[in-house]
Structure formats: structure tokens, C-alpha cells
Amino acid sequence: MTIADVRTILQAELVTGGEHLETEVHNACGSDMMSDVLAFVKDQSVLLTGLVNTQVVRTADMMDMVCIVFVRGKEPGPEMVELAADRGIVLMKTPLRMFTACGLLYENGLRGGN
Amino acid sequence: MNIKLHYDVPGDDFTRAGEASGLVKRKLKQLGFEPDVVRRVAIAMYEGEINMVIHAGGGEADVEILPDRVTVVLTDHGPGIPDVEQAMQEGWSTAPDNVRSLGFGAGMGLPNIKKYSDTLEIDTKVGEGTALTMTILVKG
Ligand SMILES: Nc1ncnc2c1ncn2[C@@H]1O[C@H](COP(=O)(O)OP(=O)(O)O)[C@@H](O)[C@H]1O
Numbered sequence: 331m332t333i334a335d336v337r338t339i340l341q342a343e344l345v346t347g348g349e350h351l352e353t354e355v356h357n358a359c360g361s362d363m364m365s366d367v368l369a370f371v372k373d374q375s376v377l378l379t380g381l382v383n384t385q386v387v388r389t390a391d392m393m394d395m396v397c398i399v400f401v402r403g404k405e406p407g408p409e410m411v412e413l414a415a416d417r418g419i420v421l422m423k424t425p426l427r428m429f430t431a432c433g434l435l436y437e438n439g440l441r442g443g444n
Numbered sequence: 445m446n447i448k449l450h451y452d453v454p455g456d457d458f459t460r461a462g463e464a465s466g467l468v469k470r471k472l473k474q475l476g477f478e479p480d481v482v483r484r485v486a487i488a489m490y491e492g493e494i495n496m497v498i499h500a501g502g503g504e505a506d507v508e509i510l511p512d513r514v515t516v517v518l519t520d521h522g523p524g525i526p527d528v529e530q531a532m533q534e535g536w537s538t539a540p541d542n543v544r545s546l547g548f549g550a551g552m553g554l555p556n557i558k559k560y561s562d563t564l565e566i567d568t569k570v571g572e573g574t575a576l577t578m579t580i581l582v583k584g
């Protein structure tokens with residue numbers, strides 16, 4: 331699916347990165363612990379998190395992740411938005427909770443990678 | 445090619461932790477290193493940088509880039525690690541709760557560094573500081 335599909339499925343609001351919506355994604359990872367995210371590299375992936383600080387964006391950048399979804403309506407700050415825009419990472423926020431958001435993406439074909 | 449880079453890692457600003465790793469990542473990419481090599485250096489150095497900030501009050505990073513390997517040396521004057529073997533175990537952490545609420549302190553940093561680097565040396569002395577030397581090889 332594309333990042334645009336992720337947005338639709340999660341009823342998410344785009345925060346930055348509208349120019350990358352057609353990028354294909356294959357894997358996703360849901361976590362509030364960044365070292366857990368850093369432990370397993372996946373291709374073309376989406377990070378779902380309830381954590382809001384610049385390290386979320388840096389983690390995604392180190393991992394070459396292409397999209398971050400903030401769950402439970404969490405709002406990324408201006409510093410995060412700027413960093414994400416600079417690194418070409420899409421940010422969006424969904425009112426859904428982590429479990430529901432992950433479940434919906436899984437149901438629609440995204441996988442956890444290995 | 446023999447490029448040497450040096451960065452100061454400030455210990456008082458958590459939001460800036462990872463800046464040096466981000467710069468190194470972009471430099472390696474620009475030099476044309478394989479995505480896998482770039483990512484391994486970036487992740488290992490990033491975890492080390494975070495450790496210097498959360499456990500040691502900041503430090504310094506020295507990076508040497510050669511065609512066949514990248515070496516990152518992270519040096520701090522923090523409290524040192526009393527039991528390295530224990531610190532290397534997955535899940536072992538002395539990080540306080542406020543660090544955990546920032547998304548780190550799961551005790552996976554050093555194991556991740558070991559996993560992504562080809563060699564890792566930890567030179568540490570309680571009360572004096574820690575130096576981490578990690579090398580990532582470019583496999584042809
Ligand atoms: N640079 C450092 N200076 C002092 N102690 C450190 C340093 N790096 C790691 N440690 C110690 O090793 C433990 C394990 O580190 P790590 O695996 O990165 O987990 P975490 O950072 O999540 O606690 C830390 O909790 C800390 O006690």
C-alpha cells in the first residue's frame with residue numbers, strides 16, 4: 331500500500347510530507363521504546379508511536395523509515411516537524427489507539443517484517 | 445579516502461542527541477556507501493550517542509571513514525560502567541524513569557551496538573569515563 335492508503339485507513343491527519351504520499355510501504359512497527367524500533371531493520375516501513383519527541387524522528391531517520399504515525403491524536407512539535415521535513419519523512423496523526431491502528435494496517439496487508 | 449570527523453555531543457540537551465549520528469549518516473550516504481553500511485553505522489553510533497547523553501553527561505565522537513571500514517569512537521567522562529558484561533545484557537538498564545518516558549532506557553542500546561557493528565571495544569573505568577570503539581566493515 332502507499333502512505334496515502336495508510337492515512338485513509340487510519341483516518342489520519344497529515345502533518346508534513348504531502349509530497350511523499352505515493353511512496354510504497356511494506357512493513358510497520360508499533361512501539362514507544364525507540365531501542366526496540368532500532369533493534370530490527372525493515373524495508374520501507376512505517377513507525378506507529380504514542381511517543382512525541384525529536385528522538386522519534388531521529389530514530390526513523392536512522393532506520394530509513396518513511397512515515398511516522400502518532401496515535402491517540404498526539405501532536406508533534408514544530409522542531410519535530412522541521413526535522414521530519416528535512417529528512418523527507420511523512421508525519422501524520424490519528425485519533426485511533428495503538429492496538430486499533432496496528433490492527434487495521436495489518437488487516438489491510440502491512441506486515442511486521444522479521 | 446581517509447576522512448576524519450569530530451563532534452562534541454552536549455550532555456544537557458536530549459533533543460539534540462543524535463545530531464552527530466545524523467550528520468555522519470548523511471556524509472556516508474553522500475560518499476556512496478551501501479545503504480546497509482550507512483544504516484549500521486548510523487544506528488550503532490546513535491545508540492552510543494544517546495548513552496553518552498543519558499548516562500554520562502555528554503562526550504565526544506570521532507569518526508574515521510575508510511573505503512573498507514568506518515570506525516566510530518565515543519568518549520565520555522561520565523561515571524564509567526562497573527560491570528560491562530552485565531551492561532551488555534539485553535534489558536539491563538540503570539536509566540531512570542524519566543529517560544524511559546522519552547523512549548530510551550530499555551537496556552537494548554549496547555546489545556544493538558554490538559549487533560550492528562563488526563567489532564566493539566569498551567574501555568571504561570568507574571569514576572573516569574567510557575570509550576566505545578565500534579568498527580563497521582564494508583563487505584565487498
Ligand atoms: N556511556 C556510558 N556511561 C556510563 N554508563 C553507561 C554508558 N553506556 C551504557 N551505560 C550503562 O550500561 C547500561 C546499559 O546500556 P544500554 O544497553 O544502552 O541500555 P540503556 O541505555 O537503555 O539503559 C546503562 O543502563 C548504563 O548503566
Ligand SMILES: [Mg+2]
Nearest residue numbers: 495549553554
Ligand atoms: Mg542506551
